[in-house]
Amino acid sequence: MTTEVTPTSVAPKRNFNFLFALTLVGLLLLLCIVLSIATPSFATGNNISNLLRQGSMIAILAIGQTFVIITAGIDLSVGAVVGFSTVVVAGLLQAGVPIPIAILITLAVGLAIGCFHAFGIVKMGLPPFIITLATLTSLRGIGLLITNGSTINITNEAFTLFSRESFLGVPNLFWMVVIVAIPAFVFLHLSKWGRYLYAVGSNPEAARLSGVSVPKMIFIAYGLSSMFAAFVGVMLAARLGVGNATQGDGWELQAIASTVIGGTSLFGAIGSVHGPLIGAFILATIANGANLLNVNSFWQRIITGVLIIVIVFFDQLRRRNR
Amino acid sequence: MRSGSPDASSNADAQPILELRELEKRYGFIQALKPASLAFRRGEIHAIVGENGAGKSTLIKLLTGVIRRTGGKIVWNGAEVELATPNEAIAHGINAVHQEVVLCRHLSVAANIFLGDEAVKFGLLQKREMTRAAQKILDDMGFNLPADILLGDLTIGQQQLVATARASLRGTKFIIFDEPTAYLTRSEAAQLFALIRRLKDEGVTIVYISHRMEEVFELADRVSVLRDGTLVGTRNISDTNDAELVALMINRSLEQIYHKEAIPLGKVLLETRNLSGKGFNNVSLTVRAGEIVGLYGLIGAGRSEFALSVFGRNPKTAGDIVWQGNVVDMRNERTAIDLGIALAPESRRDQGLNLNLPIGLNINLPVYDQINSGIVVNAGEEKRRADQQIKDLGIKTPSRNSLASSMSGGNQQKIVIGKWLNHGAELFIFDEPTVGVDVGTKAEIYRLFAKLLKNGAGIILISSYLPEVYELADTLHVFRDGHLVGSQAYREKTHEDILAEAIGV
Numbered sequence A: 001m002t003t004e005v006t007p008t009s010v011a012p013k014r015n016f017n018f019l020f021a022l023t024l025v026g027l028l029l030l031l032c033i034v035l036s037i038a039t040p041s042f043a044t045g046n047n048i049s050n051l052l053r054q055g056s057m058i059a060i061l062a063i064g065q066t067f068v069i070i071t072a073g074i075d076l077s078v079g080a081v082v083g084f085s086t087v088v089v090a091g092l093l094q095a096g097v098p099i100p101i102a103i104l105i106t107l108a109v110g111l112a113i114g115c116f117h118a119f120g121i122v123k124m125g126l127p128p129f130i131i132t133l134a135t136l137t138s139l140r141g142i143g144l145l146i147t148n149g150s151t152i153n154i155t156n157e158a159f160t161l162f163s164r165e166s167f168l169g170v171p172n173l174f175w176m177v178v179i180v181a182i183p184a185f186v187f188l189h190l191s192k193w194g195r196y197l198y199a200v201g202s203n204p205e206a207a208r209l210s211g212v213s214v215p216k217m218i219f220i221a222y223g224l225s226s227m228f229a230a231f232v233g234v235m236l237a238a239r240l241g242v243g244n245a246t247q248g249d250g251w252e253l254q255a256i257a258s259t260v261i262g263g264t265s266l267f268g269a270i271g272s273v274h275g276p277l278i279g280a281f282i283l284a285t286i287a288n289g290a291n292l293l294n295v296n297s298f299w300q301r302i303i304t305g306v307l308i309i310v311i312v313f314f315d316q317l318r319r320r321n322r
Numbered sequence B: 001m002r003s004g005s006p007d008a009s010s011n012a013d014a015q016p017i018l019e020l021r022e023l024e025k026r027y028g029f030i031q032a033l034k035p036a037s038l039a040f041r042r043g044e045i046h047a048i049v050g051e052n053g054a055g056k057s058t059l060i061k062l063l064t065g066v067i068r069r070t071g072g073k074i075v076w077n078g079a080e081v082e083l084a085t086p087n088e089a090i091a092h093g094i095n096a097v098h099q100e101v102v103l104c105r106h107l108s109v110a111a112n113i114f115l116g117d118e119a120v121k122f123g124l125l126q127k128r129e130m131t132r133a134a135q136k137i138l139d140d141m142g143f144n145l146p147a148d149i150l151l152g153d154l155t156i157g158q159q160q161l162v163a164t165a166r167a168s169l170r171g172t173k174f175i176i177f178d179e180p181t182a183y184l185t186r187s188e189a190a191q192l193f194a195l196i197r198r199l200k201d202e203g204v205t206i207v208y209i210s211h212r213m214e215e216v217f218e219l220a221d222r223v224s225v226l227r228d229g230t231l232v233g234t235r236n237i238s239d240t241n242d243a244e245l246v247a248l249m250i251n252r253s254l255e256q257i258y259h260k261e262a263i264p265l266g267k268v269l270l271e272t273r274n275l276s277g278k279g280f281n282n283v284s285l286t287v288r289a290g291e292i293v294g295l296y297g298l299i300g301a302g303r304s305e306f307a308l309s310v311f312g313r314n315p316k317t318a319g320d321i322v323w324q325g326n327v328v329d330m331r332n333e334r335t336a337i338d339l340g341i342a343l344a345p346e347s348r349r350d351q352g353l354n355l356n357l358p359i360g361l362n363i364n365l366p367v368y369d370q371i372n373s374g375i376v377v378n379a380g381e382e383k384r385r386a387d388q389q390i391k392d393l394g395i396k397t398p399s400r401n402s403l404a405s406s407m408s409g410g411n412q413q414k415i416v417i418g419k420w421l422n423h424g425a426e427l428f429i430f431d432e433p434t435v436g437v438d439v440g441t442k443a444e445i446y447r448l449f450a451k452l453l454k455n456g457a458g459i460i461l462i463s464s465y466l467p468e469v470y471e472l473a474d475t476l477h478v479f480r481d482g483h484l485v486g487s488q489a490y491r492e493k494t495h496e497d498i499l500a501e502a503i504g505v
């Protein structure tokens, strides 16, 4: 007579998502508190600024990645696009192109790469994994060819200074996250385009028969993802003062990890803008704390892996709620 | 022991094969099945009827271990059982053909039939043997289906038959059909009924869920009625009638299901001239404002393909589509929608719904172009429109934020329809709009049709359910093998004549 009675403290769905976001924020705060106690060098202005700078770049990549993953796709090329974009922007600056023009051209190059991905998916019928994997390897090759394998030093002081300065006490690079995240939030959560993106990820045929242009949404998602990556390339070039095609190695995986930790489903149609943002800063905090505590960097990778499994597992549990 | 009583011939016969005691299922706050007690007799055909969302599929899923009960007991052959997993149910001999086919589209028919107990020799799958065995099973059951083709290449109805074949094997003692005829052609349904009767003769107990009363009266020995998750009664089929069951189901009486008003016909909205495309050839017909044009035929006769081409989903290969006097190039769905055409497609799962998204988003998907304030969606309007359809169609849901996948089959169908009622159109194409929809709601939907017609719209009604198109269509066209083979004005011909045209005898 052991009829199982499952606890039924089930609240409406929205609260759940809210709870999940809250849990992530809680996790982030907990990490910060533990680290502040564990090491005096964590809670210093300098270190926090540094953490924000590092986290910013992955955060922006993660937002773009989220758009793609919501359509049930994946973008493996973002790390390579970051590296390539540092080369493009550095080359342009060294050729004497004014800063705003150089940035715009770099963003346009990023957009073009994303459109190429969408073209491969929509017109050639290639799986997203394949076409972006192809870009991942070949784009680094192209970057290395252009630079002959060397590094371009950026001598434009105004450009590199930007990345080190702060506004209202917050590093400029973090402001870039705000500048990207707010329109991204409006796009995904408030505009019709966001609704369409979810619909495409959930069932492209039903979306199509409801009048949604599926190819257009694929172009938008991949275009934005690559453009965001190009933007991150500009940020990174400014931070390091160089253009080098090998930069941003493995960042695509960090971006995907942040996205997944932030509650995005790799099957598509589930995800948000704020989740991946928090996810990115959780990862950045772990990396930062591990450095300060002198934890072997190999451990960081292991911790990240475990974290992905634990968080996604709990997320799945919560969704299943049968 | 009541050995003296006439109907209890032996003790084993008197003991129910399966008994539910206060069985209950809750999904969070939703009580999908309130404590229900019911005994199934050995070898009977027991029908279960009820409105959409009444809890029929929930009951079936509980008995087959697909979901776990939140209370009560299940007694199988006198012993209490857990039924915690599908495998446990199968091990007892309890099988089901579910409302939505849950098989692998990318495997062959044979592989699907044997999925889970493949014939293995030296660790290798004996593909040829398996195919041969499966073919024999299908032939024995009288299903005219090849065992070696991919399941995904079959129609939904044929897939349902494969699921039936699968469930009828493996020493089954208890088999449940959840709306099995919804997607079957008439002859397929006849094959299924023959199989069900044969299973009954072999002593198998059968539970049969359907919204079609005539099937219930044709097949069942007893019938139980569910309303809002409550088991409201069980009757011997000989002691009851249509009206009583419907009254039990919806708790009111329903004088008339088919609602037809005399509505004057207006201008010609759509004309197809010798239109051909994938799956249909040389179809010419017109639809006027205020008119219901019915397309009847067997499943696979090309009606849905015709509709998809008119809607711009599939390209035409020849002929013309004329919209309000102008030849138009239906390049894509958007073109059709912008002209004023709406299509509620045939398969809610594959074409109609974004299952893992909220109901509200599904209902508003076609109208997001129209409900913006600036660059953002007007949230108030979005809510209002979703709630409006939920109310008008009586969609049973706690909120517009619930996922479409948590709705019962019939309620999902209502979302597909609501989506296009919300958008509005001059020509509505409804492809099997009432599949899986209960009688009460059917009547509501037909009433809504009349309202659309009075507002000057035209309707193309595709249905494989003859009474429906027969009673509603002003003009009824019959399709066979992709051709338009006959037409009639309202009630001009008999059911038999139309059926003969559709089958081609």
Ligand SMILES: Nc1ncnc2c1ncn2[C@@H]1O[C@H](COP(=O)(O)OP(=O)(O)OP(=O)(O)O)[C@@H](O)[C@H]1O
Residues within 6 Å of the ligand: B027, B030, B031, B032, B050, B051, B052, B053, B054, B055, B056, B057, B058, B059, B099, B396, B397, B405, B406, B407, B408, B409, B410, B411, B436, B438
């Ligand atoms: N996974 C789920 N989560 C929450 N509610 C659910 C879930 N599945 C079913 N329900 C709810 O349980 C109720 C009963 O659903 P069920 O599928 O049993 O209805 P049904 O009688 O089979 O209806 P239909 O005739 O439309 O198939 C419905 O209100 C439905 O919304």
Ligand SMILES: [Mg+2]
Residues within 6 Å of the ligand: B056, B057, B058, B099, B178, B408, B409, B410
């Ligand atoms: Mg059901």
